[in-house]
Amino acid sequence: MDAFRISDSVIADHNARAAASLKRDYDNLGEALSRRGVKIDSIRDTVARFNVAVPSWGVGTGGTRFARFAGVGEPRNVYEKLDDCDAIHRLGRISRTVSLHFPWDKAEDLGRLKSHARELGLAFDAVNSNTFQDQAGQTLSYKFGSLTHQDREVRKQAVRHNLECIELGKELGSKAITVWVGDGSNFPGQQDFTEAFERYLESASEIYRGLPSDWMMFLEHKLFEPAFYATVINDWGTSYLAASRLGPQAKCLVDLGHHAPNTNIEMIVARLAWAKKLGGFHFNDSMYGDDDLDSGSIKPFQLFLIFNELVSAERRQGAEFKPAYMLDQSHNVTDPIESLLLSGQEVGRAYAKALIIDRAKLSAAQQANDVIEARRTVTAAYQTDVSPILAAARVQQGGAADPIAAFRESGYRERKTKERPSDGSRRSGIV
Numbered sequence: 499m500d501a502f503r504i505s506d507s508v509i510a511d512h513n514a515r516a517a518a519s520l521k522r523d524y525d526n527l528g529e530a531l532s533r534r535g536v537k538i539d540s541i542r543d544t545v546a547r548f549n550v551a552v553p554s555w556g557v558g559t560g561g562t563r564f565a566r567f568a569g570v571g572e573p574r575n576v577y578e579k580l581d582d583c584d585a586i587h588r589l590g591r592i593s594r595t596v597s598l599h600f601p602w603d604k605a606e607d608l609g610r611l612k613s614h615a616r617e618l619g620l621a622f623d624a625v626n627s628n629t630f631q632d633q634a635g636q637t638l639s640y641k642f643g644s645l646t647h648q649d650r651e652v653r654k655q656a657v658r659h660n661l662e663c664i665e666l667g668k669e670l671g672s673k674a675i676t677v678w679v680g681d682g683s684n685f686p687g688q689q690d691f692t693e694a695f696e697r698y699l700e701s702a703s704e705i706y707r708g709l710p711s712d713w714m715m716f717l718e719h720k721l722f723e724p725a726f727y728a729t730v731i732n733d734w735g736t737s738y739l740a741a742s743r744l745g746p747q748a749k750c751l752v753d754l755g756h757h758a759p760n761t762n763i764e765m766i767v768a769r770l771a772w773a774k775k776l777g778g779f780h781f782n783d784s785m786y787g788d789d790d791l792d793s794g795s796i797k798p799f800q801l802f803l804i805f806n807e808l809v810s811a812e813r814r815q816g817a818e819f820k821p822a823y824m825l826d827q828s829h830n831v832t833d834p835i836e837s838l839l840l841s842g843q844e845v846g847r848a849y850a851k852a853l854i855i856d857r858a859k860l861s862a863a864q865q866a867n868d869v870i871e872a873r874r875t876v877t878a879a880y881q882t883d884v885s886p887i888l889a890a891a892r893v894q895q896g897g898a899a900d901p902i903a904a905f906r907e908s909g910y911r912e913r914k915t916k917e918r919p920s921d922g923s924r925r926s927g928i929v
């Protein structure tokens with residue numbers, strides 16, 4: 499049985515119904531923006547080029563430490579995960595790449611995986627290694643750490659896994675590996691901070707030496723969890739120290755949920771961008787900790803301020819500045835495809851709003867210490883409803899005017915529920 503795909507005609511019918519009102523909204527916004535010296539078509543085209551990768555594990559229902567409530571029609575293997583990523587991209591047109599996670603996504607036949615992605619028009623983004631849990635049949639345990647473990651043999655096993663991820667990624671056309679380790683300690687005195695960091699540097703440099711010359715290695719920091727007292731790569735400063743020590747192909751990756759509450763993440767972005775060490779970004783949102791909620795659902799203003807810094811870095815550094823963007827969320831109470839569609843849209847929205855900030859006016863206000871005018875300039879962009887720009891960018895590329903509505907109209911989930919009967923045993927992971 500051929501897997502069901504959302505057809506172009508379903509999207510075209512949906513768009514035909516939305517066309518007249520979209521055109522009116524787009525023209526009205528275009529007129530308002532032109533009074534501010536902004537050309538709406540150019541913003542639309544810039545937004546259309548933006549890409550945020552979907553993580554393969556995001557299309558399945560996640561879970562918390564307590565439970566996982568499986569959804570219906572969930573993908574059962576990496577091919578079906580790609581099918582869901584395809585549905586997301588067909589409707590949303592902002593995520594042409596997929597980030598794989600090994601060994602969860604290990605396929606017997608890499609050639610088949612590659613051709614499946616090619617048929618769907620998807621490409622592979624950064625690969626992710628996993629040394630934060632033990633796999634079936636694994637010789638040595640990561641219970642007390644992986645790249646920083648006291649035992650050289652455990653570290654070697656973790657390094658080997660990362661090198662294997664690079665080999666798999668090379669086959670698939672990826673150009674980066676993201677390394678996150680949960681290594682650390684739960685209690686004071688458990689671990690020597692300095693020795694653990696030195697062991698990390700030694701292991702990470704062994705991975706670094708295995709990078710092809712056109713690859714990047716992203717170091718992802720996280721404040722806490724699963725280590726609840728001290729994590730080895732706990733913040734952007736430590737990540738920066740490690741990336742600097744490793745070399746130019748190592749950069750820092752910022753995951754929005756991996757900081758203490760109220761941390762000024764936009765400022766971290768500015769610092770890392772200045773140092774040319776901002777390699778990538780994992781988008782999600784949170785109220786308390788690493789909640790992995792949908793991007794833009796809790797703190798949309800923060801997301802906008804982060805994009806303000808990203809656009810600013812883009813203007814300063816040009817094509818040289820190209821962080822890898824990915825959605826990194828866990829979907830517990832929503833349909834994962836709908837959450838990812840909405841999140842891609844919200845990330846695009848923050849980007850579009852940051853693009854329409856009047857930067858000349860902002861700079862002049864900053865120079866003159868005109869605090870109110872500076873603030874007004876930034877918030878004027880934030881308060882502009884850029885929805886028509888996002889919809890036009892999608893429609894221009896063959897996507898849906900309203901991706902969630904079109905997804906529901908397509909009957910995709912119902913079809914997948916029939917195609918993919920659940921065996922009740924599958925697990926998804928959260929990073």
Ligand SMILES: [Mn+2]
Nearest residue numbers: 753780826929
């Ligand atoms: Mn992450």
